[in-house]
Amino acid sequence: MITTLGSWPIGSGTLFIRTGDITASTSDAIVNAANSRLAGGGGVDGAIHRAAGPDLPRACKRIIAERGTLPPGQAAITPGFSLAARHIVHTVGPIWRGGTDGEPETLASAYRESVRLAAEHGAQSVDFPAISCGVYGFPVERAAPIALQTLAKTLEQGLVNAVSMVIFSDNAAKTWLARGSELFGPPA
Template identity: 45%
Template structure:
């Protein structure tokens, strides 16, 4: 599985699936979540409402899928990252689950390329360096015959630099 790193807006990425750093309501929010809902159009929100009506809120670490609406991807995988509260052990486990569950869901959909944002590092205040280590570790240990490429999409230079340094090690 190839790992690529780019600094861009995830809503412009051409991949089979992009991952949304969603909130538990699945109804859109700020940051990546807001951009995906805005740029993807109302179809994504309508599908999120259907999912909520079936299962309730999305729990932290879990992942669900919708189509990508107006985005250049086929699917949006919505995962709920943990809010940082200083509990490194619990936070690490929950964030690792976001990546693992998103990758498993992507594989079940025959996705060849998937793009991840920097989950939980915005308003959820997860330490960026720790979040990047968890993301890279989960992707590297995930073995797949289907997934060919994982793209880490950084919105800012700080995250891009952290990821580049970790990937070069």
């Protein structure tokens, strides 16, 4: 189940902060915080691979065979397979190295490229996890404003109608909601 904590109208679309399991999303596309080999793993990546079923690893292996590993900040797309979402956009976020190794720019690129690719495939709604905030160690307090500002720009550009941050932990979701309130004012 996914619960909306707050939202902001931006451009002709809406930015949402939600809590819950992203694999339950009914949006057109969900984003997977993937590793560069698209091989599945722990956290949200493992959950998406398990929920999408056995066709997802085969599709990911084909992508890697065709283009090689996915660099941080870039994105690739597969069908949603067993998920309600039609598409899974796989993106690799940066590993946190203190913030002086291009991590903020790479994180912004991961969000921007994911929306762009989803829109190219007809998606009008895209749900994101907190990219790089798990095992990659990007501090949530620093990641949230980067992600939210980048997603707001994609809404202002009219790429999609809705973007959502779907945060698994209620405590982390409160941080995202607070950062959104600082940037955009009180949520609806």
